[in-house]
Amino acid sequence: MGITLDLTNTAGMEILKDLVSISDVFAENFTPRAIRNFHLEYEDLRRVKPDIVMVSSTGYGFTGPWANFGATGPATEGASGLVYMTGYADGPPLLPEIPYTDYTAAEQTVFAVMTALMHRLRTGQGQFVDISQTQAASATMPEALLDFAANGRTEPRIGNSDSGMAPHGCYPCRGDDRWITMAVNSDEEWQGVCGVLNQPDWSEDRRFKDSLNRWRHRAELDELIGQATPEWDAHELMDRLQTAGVAAGAVLDSKDLLFNPHLLERGFFEVVAHHPSTGIPPLPYVGRPWKMSLTPPVPAKAGPIMGEHNQLVLSELLGRSAAEMASLEEEGVIGYAPTSPRPVSRPSLDEQVRQGRMQRYETDFREQVARVFPPPDNT
Numbered sequence: 001m002g003i004t005l006d007l008t009n010t011a012g013m014e015i016l017k018d019l020v021s022i023s024d025v026f027a028e029n030f031t032p033r034a035i036r037n038f039h040l041e042y043e044d045l046r047r048v049k050p051d052i053v054m055v056s057s058t059g060y061g062f063t064g065p066w067a068n069f070g071a072t073g074p075a076t077e078g079a080s081g082l083v084y085m086t087g088y089a090d091g092p093p094l095l096p097e098i099p100y101t102d103y104t105a106a107e108q109t110v111f112a113v114m115t116a117l118m119h120r121l122r123t124g125q126g127q128f129v130d131i132s133q134t135q136a137a138s139a140t141m142p143e144a145l146l147d148f149a150a151n152g153r154t155e156p157r158i159g160n161s162d163s164g165m166a167p168h169g170c171y172p173c174r175g176d177d178r179w180i181t182m183a184v185n186s187d188e189e190w191q192g193v194c195g196v197l198n199q200p201d202w203s204e205d206r207r208f209k210d211s212l213n214r215w216r217h218r219a220e221l222d223e224l225i226g227q228a229t230p231e232w233d234a235h236e237l238m239d240r241l242q243t244a245g246v247a248a249g250a251v252l253d254s255k256d257l258l259f260n261p262h263l264l265e266r267g268f269f270e271v272v273a274h275h276p277s278t279g280i281p282p283l284p285y286v287g288r289p290w291k292m293s294l295t296p297p298v299p300a301k302a303g304p305i306m307g308e309h310n311q312l313v314l315s316e317l318l319g320r321s322a323a324e325m326a327s328l329e330e331e332g333v334i335g336y337a338p339t340s341p342r343p344v345s346r347p348s349l350d351e352q353v354r355q356g357r358m359q360r361y362e363t364d365f366r367e368q369v370a371r372v373f374p375p376p377d378n379t
Contacts, residue, residue, distance in 0.1 A: 001304060001308070001309040001312065001313060002303070002304030002305070002306070002307070002308050002309055003307060003309050003310050003313050003314065003334070004306060004307040004310060004334045004335045004336070005333065005334060006332055006333050006334075007038055009331065009332070009333045011328060011331065011333045012333045012334075013038070015314060015318065015320075015328075015333070016040075017048050018318050019313070019318070020045055020048045020049055020052060021048050021049050022049075022317075023049070023052065024052075024053060024117065025052070025053045025054075025055060025113055025117070026045055026052055026053070026054045026055070027054075027055040027057065027109075027113075028040070028054075028055070028056060028057075029056070029057045029058060030058075031058060031059075031067070031068045031069075031070070032056070032058065032062050032063075032067050032068055033068045035056065042054045042128040046126070049126070050126065051120055051124060051125060051126040052126045053113065053116045053117060053120065053126045053127060053129065054126070054127075054128050054129065055109060055112070055113055055129045055131065056128070056129070056130050056131065057105055057109055057131040057133060058071065058131070058132065058133065059071020059072075059075065059076050059079075059132070059133050059134060060076070060079070060132055060133075060134050061130055061131075061132035061134075061135065062128075062130040063130070066079075071133065071134075072099075073098075073099030073100070073101060073102060074095050076101040076133050076134045076137065077095060077096060077099075077100055077101055077137065078093075078095075079134045080101060080134045080135070080136075080137035080138045081137075081138055081141060081144065081145070082096065082100060082101075082137050082138075082140075082141065083095055083096075084157075085141065085144060085155060085157060086157065087157040087159065088157060088158075088159035089156060089157055089158055089159055089161070091157065091159075093157070100137060101133045101134065101136060101137045102133070104133075104136040104137050104139075104140055105131055105132075105133035105136040105137075107136075108131065108136045108139070109129070109131050109136075112129045112131060113129060116129055160181075161218060162183065164211070164215065165183050165184055165185050165211075165215070166184065166211070166214040166215040166217075166218040166221055167182060167183075167184050167193070167214065167218065167221050167222060167225055168182070168183045168184065168218070169181070169182070169222050169225070170251065171222075171225050171226050171229040172226060172229060172230050173229055173230060173232050173233060173234035173237060173250075174230060174231060174232055174233050174234075175233070175234075176360075177253075177359065178233075178234045178250075178251070179234060179250075179251035180229060180232075180234045180237050180238055180241075180248060180249065180250055180251060181248065181249050181251060182225075182241060182246060182247065182248040182249075183247045183248075184214070184246060184247075185211075185247070186211070187210060187211065188245065189244075189245055189246045189247075190203070190208065190214065191203055192241065192244030192245050192246045193225075193241065193244070193246055195244060196237070196240045196241050196244050196246070197225070197228045197229070199224075199228060202224065207220065207221075208221060234250035234251065235250045237250075238250045253359070255362075258284065258369070258372075259368075259372055264372070266291075267287065268286065268287050268289075269284040269285065269286060269287060269373065270284065270285055270286075270287045270299070270300040271283065271284050271285075271373045271374070271375065271376050272284075272285050272300050272301065272302050272376075273302065273375065273376055274302045275302065275304075275305045275308065277305060278305065280302075281366070281370075281375070282373075282375040282376060283369070283373075284369065284372075284373040285300060287300065306335070306336055306337060306338070307334060307335055307336040307337075310325070310334050310336070311325070314328070314334070349361045
């Protein structure tokens with residue numbers, strides 16, 4: 001659900017604290033300085049609801065020298081150590097394509113909140129949950145930290161390579177921007193690669209006779225494989241390699257994922273209808289990556305428009321009268337649209353391709369999506 005509140009207004013702060021008084025969890029991601037200025041620290045909220053679970057998800061944690069630093073994905077990824085490890089050999093560090101720390105922090109926050117709620121069930125005590133988004137990412141690469149702590153070594157950037165397997169990489173296939181990944185972990189799998197790619201000489205080459213030699217000559221091996229794979233369709237090659245016992249996967253772009261037969265059969269995507277005012281048609285969204293045998297999933301809903309649930313939460317839940325709601329809107333405590341909207345402009349699709357904002361586009365994408373994902377019955 002989504003509501004609007006101006007927390008610089010006394011009436012807005014009173015409403016927030018009314019919500020806290022009937023809530024199990026209060027979550028925020030302001031800097032500690034902002035939360036202190038709002039007087040919304042954990043001790044403040046405990047006076048409103050003694051058993052509240054408060055979650056503070058910040059870039060660097062609620063305490064420490066960096067606590068009040070502003071945080072964005074690139075900043076926290078750099079501070080986590082992730083960027084230093086990412087990139088090709090002899091090349092500079094590279095930022096991930098996605099805001100990686102946002103996702104790792106969200107996953108670990110859910111775990112921490114559920115743990116805090118279980119603790120409250122047993123003891124009746126709430127608590128403060130302090131999440132550092134930077135630390136959440138650092139926790140995903142403990143081997144690099146341990147390697148220095150135990151051995152004094154800083155791992156080099158290795159691109160698509162692996163510290164033990166070879167070949168281990170991403171190779172071009174037939175078509176525009178089509179690729180396949182493969183990882184070979186044994187001599188038997190290597191024989192499978194040689195057989196599928198019809199390269200019997202590779203299996204006799206002394207440079208590639210065993211895992212250690214393949215790893216030592218991995219650059220030459222990658223070059224040879226990269227010369228052999230372009231004649232193959234990525235999906236066909238994946239099927240052939242998998243049949244031969246080799247871990248291989250076609251590299252899927254967004255269109256491949258959306259229309260992938262395996263994902264469609266598993267019902268991975270959920271079609272969601274949007275609020276009529278948005279003008280957005282029903283669209284497929286990624287669903288839950290797990291399936292539970294006894295617990296059916298709750299149907300997905302679109303994100304709320306601005307102030308969509310003001311009436312439900314403030315009036316029906318907190319008991320504000322119609323006159324009070326009108327007064328709140330008149331005073332700007334709540335609202336249903338930006339106070340200073342700015343027009344949105346964007347370059348043409350061809351210009352976005354030229355600028356590198358997108359790889360390619362298709363003008364009939366709406367028809368393609370609608371054929372595979374018809375609108376839900378309630379639209």
